[in-house]
Amino acid sequence: MKSGSVTLRTAKNSKMQYDQLTDSQRKAVFHVEGPLLVLAGPGSGKTRVITCRIAALIDSGVRPWNICAVTFTNKAAEEMRQRVFALGAAGGAHISTFHSLCVRILRRCADQAEIRSNFSIYDAADQSRCMKQAVKDCDLSTSNFAPARMLAAVSTLKNKLIDAASFQDQADDFFTKTLAKVYARYQRILSEDNALDFDDLLLQTALMLSKYPDLCAELGDRFKFLLIDEYQDTNHAQYVIAKYLVSAHNNICATGDPDQSIYRWRGADIRNILAFESDWPDAKIVRLEENFRSTPDILRTADNLIAHNLNRKKKILIPTKPAGGEVKIAVCEDEKKEAQELVDKIGQLIDRGAAPNQIAIFYRVNAMSRVLEERFIRSRIPYQIVRGVEFYNRKEIRDVLAYMKILVNPDDEIALLRIINTPARGIGKTTIDRVRDYASRSTVSVFDALKRASRIQSLSNAPKAKIAVFLDLIKGMKKKANGKVAPLIERIFTKSGLHEYFKALGPEGQTALENIDELINAAAQYDKVAEEPSLLDYLQQIALFSDVDAYDKASGAVALMTLHAAKGLEFENVFIIGAEEGLLPHERSITEAIEDLEEERRLLFVGITRAKLNLRISYAQYRTFRGQLLRTIPSQFLFELGIDFREQPPHTASAAYCPPEEDQDYGEDEYTTDDTVPKLKKGRLVRHPSFGLGKVIDFADMGDESTVTVKFNTGKTRTLMIKYARLQLL
DNA sequence: CATAGCCGCCTTTTT
């Protein structure tokens, strides 16, 4: 293969794509040998460059099998897969998130190392339980050593590839020495549970690659080309992994934009991208500075803002779009008015023909979505909240998943303790404490201790019998735990008694039942798509799935999300709310380190540059914070945009403060109640609290038992009992 | 052993 030239052999549509590339994009796509850095501003067609590059590599004869592309979110990976496929390039290239790649690597080489391949992946909630335990085990108070703080510290260390032992060696003052102890204890708990946390996935992978040169060579042979998207957000561990992966051939292609680095707080090291040239001395750098997304006004605003960052390489954004649209700063009285104005504005936009999925609202913290949602519910506007913790954090989902985890990894103590008495089966706290006590004294896992329950003297006969029943239950589930996942979930749900339990709750349990259905549906999808569906693989994938991945452009709804989640997306109309000191920049970022403030500025920069045509940034003069109404101060960033927003009415700083009027009474919610089951005609528009907007396609009149079939905007169709469904008529 | 109710605390952001 010659550098700089690629023979196009296949795929007419990919040829067409190539023809549309600009000169600099072309350079990035067709540079073949050696390290390549694509420094790209927002809206420069970066994703397109990567996908075209993958296609070009394949066109030039590289086997897809030998290509590995890592992205930031599963959603981005999925999108890239589809795009590459659409270009006519055959599947087979490995496209995933960094973390997924690490799971694959760890699972494959686990047996030769300290890790067993059936490890659990502990999420944030699991982690904090472990950390609490660790702090307690070290005889420390959880108020002086807040688990959250300890976790953050440990995470930082792991991202720098400092393990517990080496940190212990270098700890010198009281705090670091204590932290070292807690870190070691925390790690011990994880390893006893045969579990890894998110950071471990990276740390362990890096460790393996350094320990086993053979593994390194094997992977270098498999992945002859490595592409990393959003390189500015990689942390040290990821950098080291990348270095190992390409050590044999140096075929690394990284793309990124230092101005869009917004993950410093979780270890992202901007030096990675700044030092690319010195890390790979023969690196070729391609800059993409043309912006195909936004109007000149929007770009100027973004430019003005980001120019205030001192730690930065200057870069220009060259607009290619004609002038148009509007950039505005709006003042509102309080967060409720802000939300109402927003909903009104969006309603007008839609009336004038704007597509709802071309409208997005960004905010700094997830909590801010609440007020918005209240207003959206009362409007006729379809919306979707892309939130940090939704589906997989629900109780019922976590319960079912915990059963599944136990089947795969019985040592997973968090999962075990979650389900041992869920639903209630008479194994109470005292019993559990006694078993745990036995387990730690005889250094076996809690699950093994349960198996030996008959030998535990502190237990009387009744609990022993109940434990035996529980063990039988798990044993029974294990029998058919191979192959497809969806049927397994169904079986577990019934056998565990959870189904019965939620059914007995009546209307209360209805949503839980629906959520489980949803889980089964999703698992069925997995069964279809996965090469080799297995419970282990499913669980490990699920653990890495986040809700940003759930954002669905095609749903035709207005998108509500955090500024972080907005990365990589674009919309005709963007609304950014809560531009206030303490919120944006967030109070936690106002530290001695100027880097923290600059990251907040970049965050707003990312938000602004998502807009293609119209941008409206708003702030409220009063905002409710932890239940209290507080006066706010406009964000310092607002003064950096080059817009004279002070002149806009009706802001009068001297006006005496009158508390905003109480919430207008919108009347009782129009939810149907048990005694008034309405007759729903076909074609009627309804809204469901969790499924959103939909149209009635069928109605079965059975009086109190009437059901209705609704086709929702999400594309799903469901049949619901009217008396439970809490449908709102529109 | 299960449940209800109360108290106290709060790192936003995510893989």
Next chain:
DNA sequence: GGCGGCTATG
């Protein structure tokens, strides 16, 4: 304002 943990009660 909300969740988790603790306590009192049945």
